[in-house]
Amino acid sequence: MLLKPITPCLWYDGQAKEAADYYVSIFPNSKITSVQKFNDSHKAVTDQDTGSVLTVAFELNGQPFVGLNGGPHFKxxxxxxxxxxxxxxxxxxxxxxxxxxxxxxxxxxxxxxxxxxxxxxxxxxxxxxxxxxxxxxxxxxxxxxxxxxxxxxxxxxxxxxxxx
Missing domain, CATH: 3.10.180.10 (2,3-Dihydroxybiphenyl 1,2-Dioxygenase, domain 1)
Structure with a gap:
């Protein structure tokens, strides 16, 4: 995943992929560029299930974003x-x-x-x-x-x- 020098990262509680899909459906010239999933090595620092979405990189009208499923800590x-x-x-x-x-x-x-x-x-x-x-x-x-x-x-x- 190659990102531009400034890429907003949006913190979600399990909805990063759903949100990215939603935004991509609204804005022209938009797409999901990559999805990274939690793996066994993440178990040491998170309680997320292996195989669930960790991050999703997407573009809205060419502007890159990253959605992070970081948990309920921030709103x-x-x-x-x-x-x-x-x-x-x-x-x-x-x-x-x-x-x-x-x-x-x-x-x-x-x-x-x-x-x-x-x-x-x-x-x-x-x-x-x-x-x-x-x-x-x-x-x-x-x-x-x-x-x-x-x-x-x-x-x-x-x-x-x-x-x-």
Whole structure:
């Protein structure tokens, strides 16, 4: 398994392969690149069954990741998230619906969501900075106020708020 200089490693409690399969089904240009299983030598440091998945390397739209079945010791939280720059509302809707399915709805705000594995994602329009930064301070203020009220971003509503 050859990894790039920076590869996010996501810690799971037995769901690394399930999560990788799920993400690969959502993102274009994605694939599982390798799966390593626990073997007898791991028994000295873990209680995992020989033959169960230890790590899964995968790519999401060409970005490498590793999923590690490290056990119940650590949980995901919003301190780390992955941003998806979306070209239009259809893309925002697609990723929001796919990644949000089965996730914690209480964590949905300002384009952020938590998927069913607890991983945080920011599903944002690529033009978000343009929409929020304006030479007209009142327009920027209105756009920002509208954004702060949203769960899933609505590009048309953001534009309308700035133009009101």
């Amino acid at each position: 995901f939280n919003e301190a780390v998230s992955f941003t998806i720059q979306c070209k239009d509302q259809a893309e925002i809707d697609y990723y929001w619906d796919k990644l949000g399915e089965g996730g914690d709805e209480s964590k949905q705000r300002c384009g952020w969501l938590s998927d069913r594995f607890g991983v945080s994602w920011q599903v944002v329009p690529a033009a978000l900075v343009e929409l929020m930064v304006s030479s007209d301070p009142e327009k920027a203020k209105k756009t920002t106020a509208a954004m702060l009220q949203m769960k899933k971003f609505d590009i048309a509503a953001l534009k309308a708020a700035g133009d009101s």
